[in-house]
Amino acid sequence: MTADMVRELATAARLAARALAMVVPEVKNRAVTAMADALWSERAAILSANAVDLAEARSAQHPSALLDRLALDERRIEKMAAGVRQVAALPDPVGEITGMWRRPNGLLVGRMRVPLGVIGVIYEARPGVTADAAALCLKSGNAAILKGGREAIRSNRVISNLLADAAAANGLPKGCVAFIDSVDREAVSHLLQLTGLVDLIIPRGGEELIRAVQRTSAIPVLAHDKGLCHTYVDEGADLHMAEEIAYNAKVERPGVCNAMESLLVHEGVATLFLPQIVRRLQEAGVEIRGCPRTRTLVQGIGAATEADWDTEYLDLMLSIRVVGSFEEAVAHIAAHGSGLAEAIVTSDHSRAMRFLREVDAGAVFVNASTRFTDGGEFGMGAEMGISTQKLHARGPVGLTGLTCEKFIIFGDGQIRDSSK
């Protein structure tokens, strides 16, 4: 796609976004529900496009993890449609007045939540993101420009076309779901330069994709860095609770960003705690890499190198470090954490409250598993991702993360006199 073609698409999306911002919730909900219906009723077309994508990916000898992310079947399409339906059911964030106050001169000043405008979503092999991202953008009043991975181009083309048709047939402005139908990387570069037309770029995928987008985008980026999450077991913690939480954080789903990668244990409980948790983790197939003190307390485990403290395994692997104090644990987290989610297991109220304040991360847990770091689990409904940046949105990004607040002011003729 040429730069002009991408610009044309974005210009149409910008126009659509202006109209979309005014659409009342019930029309948006009807349209998003129709999108979910279309995914299911057109499943044969989706599956046949997906079969061609899959055959090509197989013959290109892509790794099996990619093939798994790419593959659709009826059950996955059903889940995709259910996710879209769930978005339709969420409360509409647009138009919410988040505060209003009266000034001494009688002006009434308030804040109103409004859509951002046009959101570009850049992702990789999972065709489900197409439906997911479109639903979240439209429900929050934003036009979406979607650019998926080259492996999924046929699946994404079918899905985005049927979503766009369902949206337009149900009262949403034409052009509010745009798809960059191109496999070349140039198209992305063009998109990333369209300041003034596109308001936000959300990259969803691996670290390499995210870094590349951050490096080259002239448009603000809402990014999701890696998840290097710790669980710290404090002196005096309930060790049964600590074991359950640590085991859950590592084993329940090791390949996701909110899984634990490093376990920190206070020296006062390490002798009692470590042999038991290590045995249980090893039984679950976890490879352990310990600091020297860990290796003294538990025989037969590998040594953690400096690099281990900064490694997101995303796998059945765990580094363990014994710390001399609460402060040492907090300092380790400050040095090595990625700011996604951190947890303490403790019985001490004061240290629980200090951990909440002193640990700088999107989600800070007391006595619960970092695995709960998720928009759905937090009660925000579906999420667009988990932001590890501090600006605009931090932690799980739901519908409100796709909006901003403008000031609204009601007067009855007030004018300003700066000399006063």
Added chain:
Amino acid sequence: MTADMVRELATAARLAARALAMVVPEVKNRAVTAMADALWSERAAILSANAVDLAEARSAQHPSALLDRLALDERRIEKMAAGVRQVAALPDPVGEITGMWRRPNGLLVGRMRVPLGVIGVIYEARPGVTADAAALCLKSGNAAILKGGREAIRSNRVISNLLADAAAANGLPKGCVAFIDSVDREAVSHLLQLTGLVDLIIPRGGEELIRAVQRTSAIPVLAHDKGLCHTYVDEGADLHMAEEIAYNAKVERPGVCNAMESLLVHEGVATLFLPQIVRRLQEAGVEIRGCPRTRTLVQGIGAATEADWDTEYLDLMLSIRVVGSFEEAVAHIAAHGSGLAEAIVTSDHSRAMRFLREVDAGAVFVNASTRFTDGGEFGMGAEMGISTQKLHARGPVGLTGLTCEKFIIFGDGQIRDSSK
């Protein structure tokens, strides 16, 4: 300053920021008040440094506007100190819990307001910004890295040193007010690459400075675009009120970003309204440039070219356009407004509410002057600037705009089961 020197400064600021985030409000308030005291007690040193800056700027034949911004006297230092004292008196945003809710599994999920970390402020000739920016950053728990214009280097050096000393002597961590003591532009380029050490860059100054920072920064930027503000006088508006508001928006302080640059008048009231307001504006020395219909209704005014609709005069100049409908006014604003502030004068409730919803700007006014677009006037206390971007902070940026929210989660042993 070499890249290593800037990095060293930022590393120290990062360490200071971690400690500063934990400082209780009363200690911060005492330190910020001490900074105000120091500005006043050390005024002789400030004035003598400023005299040298001024002499050099005069001999370099800088324009008089720059000399005016650069010049300090006792009255200006008093105002500077008063501004800092006012920041100390504002409510502390850090640690505020902005919401907390219980999940079905018993988890208590909430959001806590925390500092961003390290903020770099890049500005031009006004030495007052040094005090202002440092006070706002420290009060909101952030370390500040300050880089002023080359013309004010001696003034800024004295001011930032005395602020840093007062902060450190009153319980704030050393290094939390850092000053880039350099006149070369390279130092700024180095600063703008320090992702991971600096969390936010705020450029304060002219359009050229802001564009250059936006173009080159690898760190998120909170920017203030130009202010191209409209006042739209609706059909059926109270024309006396409209006249007062339009006059105030243009004349009260024409050189600032929230002053009106274009006046839009509904054709139904143009015949009655325009001759009167134009005469009054002309008496105040305003040069008018009108659309063809404006020029038919009022004799002897210049013609507005297409470029006028996109020009921020920042001066006693005004473009006027007669529109055929409310929709035409809103479309003109969408095409030409800069998203800072827009106003309608109307008696019609439904159009008032439509204007609030349909106009996409940081501040949208009904029946009041755009000149009120200001953190102080909105009741937020002192402001760091007015953001015309949508992400993170929009409109006047006060202390909360210098913070972010993290999720905090209280559990009692909850673990996740994704299979459910």
